[in-house]
Amino acid sequence: MSSNRPLQLPMSASSPLALPRLDRNQLRSAAAVECDLCIAFDTSLTARSAIPRAATSQRVRGRITEVTSERLVLRDEHDEAVVVRLLLPRALDLSPLVGERIALELSHELSGRRPTVDAVLRDSRGRLLLWARDGALPGPRGAHGLAVRVTHDAALPRLVVAAGRVTASATAGSVAELQHGRAQLALVALRVEDDGASFLVVRC
16 A cells, blocks of 8 residues: 555445455565554544454454555444554555455454464455464464465475465565465465464455
8 A cells, every 4th residue: 555645435336356456566675674464443533333342353344435554444334434553565555445345354362472463354245355464373263264384495484375275385575376266365474483474365
């Protein structure tokens, strides 16, 4: 996302096939310094009744009305604004999703050496658009239909993501492609450690 200027909701709904944009060249040049991720509900700007009440896992559905480099705004099923704060690589542009109905699921865990943030964005048909995770590696139940592990290549930890028999792997600061059924996914490894990682899986 390259601009802080809000992109407003168009008059008509856009195509249900709208996908995030990922600038791979920009990502490779910035990955060394953009290694942290965060997605969280902004409780100061969101109506209290619109915030899910679950303590560690929160889910909301609605239509995206605004995207900037720092936040995403959607209107939920009760027509209340839900503001989501973003810390994502600038090479990832979510503005094509403005006007789309999406489901956003966030979870925050405090176990381990550092907090783990996990965010999944799906379209109205349940198709994965974005998976962003920073922290501990997920187990089978937390990998959203994929499998994640870390291996070592020439003493460098490598993040491996599998969709059935198809796998993609990437070291920190690199991008790999993964075919998952009919979906073309990009695995973006920002930080890779023996027991954790910061990464994106983007449908693009």
